Amino acid sequence: MSLDKLKGKVWKVGADIDTDVIIAARYLNRSDGEYLATHCLEVLIPEITTKVKPGDILVAGKNFGCGSSREHAPLALQYAGFSCIIAESFARIFYRNAINIGLPVLVAPEAVREIKEGSIIEVDPSTGIIDDVTNNKSYQGEAFPAFMLEILKSGGAIPYVKEKVKKRV
Amino acid sequence: MGMTITEKILAAHAGLDKVTAGELVNAKLDVVLANDVTGPLAIKEFEKIGVEKVFDREKVVLIPDHFVPAKDIASAQQSLDIKNFARKQNLKHYYEVGRCGIEHCFLPEQGLVLPGDVVIGADSHTCTYGGLGAFSTGVGSTDLAVGMATGELWFRVPETMKVVFKGKARNPWVTGKDYILALIGKIGVDGARYKALEFTGEAISNLSIDARMTMTNMAIEAGAKNGIIAVDKKTVDYVRKRAQRPWQVYESDADAEYSEVIEIDVTNLQPQVAFPHLPSNTKDVQEAIDVKIDQVVIGSCTNGRWEDLEIAANLIKGKKVHPDVRVIVIPGTQELYLRAVQEGLVQIFVEAGAVVSTPTCGPCLGGYMGILAKGERAVATTNRNFVGRMGHPESEVYLANPAVAAASAIFGRIASPEEVSK
Helix, strand or coil: CCCCCEEEEEEECCCCCEHHHHCCHHHCCCCCHHHHHHCCCCCCCCCHHHCCCCCCEEEECCCECECCCCCHHHHHHHHHCCCEEEECCECHHHHHHHHHCCCCEEECHHHHHHCCCCCEEEEECCCCEEEECCCCEEEECCCCCHHHHHHHHHCCHHHHHHHHHHHHC | CECCHHHHHHHHHHCCCCCCCCCEEEEECCEEEEECCCHHHHHHHHHHHCCCCCCCCCCEEEECCCCCCCCCHHHHHHHHHHHHHHHHCCCCEECCCCCCECHHHHHHHCCCCCCCCEEEECCHHHHHHHHHCCEEEECCHHHHHHHHHHCEEEEECCCEEEEEEECCCCCCCCCHHHHHHHHHHHHCCCCCCCCEEEEECHHHHCCCHHHHHHHHHHHHHHCCCEEEECCCHHHHHHHHCCCCCCCCCCCCCCCECCCEEEEEECCCCCCEEECCCCCCCEEEHHHCCCCECCEEEECHHHHCCHHHHHHHHHHHCCCCCCCCCEEEECCCEHHHHHHHHHCCHHHHHHHHCCEECCCCCHHHHCCCCCCECCCCEEEECCCCCCCCCCECCCCEEEECCHHHHHHHHHHCECCCHHHCCC
């Protein structure tokens, strides 16, 4: 299976965006993505589900997703429509969680500094190459280690592990 | 080149003689933990994997603590989900409300986590158990599901940042909370991102186990994968009376490799207050004393242990809470709650005008039991002061140690414990 290229409009947020800002704990009495999406990033982008189009890409500063281990955070972003998140750096639990649910997350500091809100960009998760279509410029994000790419290709950690468990039996 | 404690534990659990930072290993898990918020999602993912049973019914621990006793119907369903799963899987360590407490207070107290363990928990503050010399780290629900199914998980062996806490604090109110806030203030909320934080030095040796767990608990607030403190006599004394299985003690080799070594001299350290909206936004308490407050929370997996309650009670004893302030005291476990009743702490708090709650994570994460209105400010002994953490996005949380919180409760503003008359 190959990983498709992702193309969408850029939404930008700042540094140290924590998991409470991504999805506040008062909404964690439920864990379905559709519901969580309606409150995703609501302090920064109110009514996000009416604004973000499926495929849009979130571009963030350093340490994105710091704080809690709640997988509800990448899930909310995924269901809000984001196809990919690019950041200067990611907090580690968020990073793992995103890969595990099949949401590509790319580390690309130069791209974060230069790409502007509203631009159309195209991302190749297999290579880490980011094309800013609007401004006709290309960036190299950090490529995934082989096994993480395998997880993403499987559609997340559960289908990936399911295959491995099957083989063992 | 030798290994750090973290590297030794991971190597032993991966069946390897040696590991080095950056290496990817598959490690066997001693404890796999989830709560009423992260558990339901983990169970949903677990059921997709296609295995019938969890890898070991004695190693999967489910604790309802975040929104319990249930704050609403949806939360009640989440608690029921983990209870049903625990019964179906015949889990040894599921506890109903009233018989457990805040997970990271409860597991060490009951001897469920021990030195040398590898522990994953679907809660970011799982790093607490490093205070007992375990490798423990927070994961998401999917990783937890994989852990429940297979009993192992992949880890990137983290670089270790060594932090040496030197000296003896002259200020008697300075404790573990202040050491860790001072460190986060110095290195930032991503200062130890992906790394192990190893705390050492004279000041750490002098700390109680309770205070050590406060420090490792907040390793995540510097972005660390885990926090860890070497086992000493105090640790062994703590563990011996609780453990129901053998444990293994590891120590860092003299020639272990560290990515950085940081020294913090605590001699002149003052109680720290982290201003909104990041735990790294620290100041000495003396610079904070004009901040008026509406609420004080004393508790949480960070500072809800016996020493914390005792420090607060000793300051509040015979005093009254400021008329404009709500004070919520939350013992971390049922055992602590009972002891607080028996030793008169609950009476001290109630007579002063505080609320004493059953163990819950409630207010710390803005769940319930102390939500802030727009514009309100709280001093809390908790771990995070992000935007909207404890309620309205325009409310504010100031993080501090239990003594500062107790003094602030009396004065209705952030106060230094030294201001409280004997």
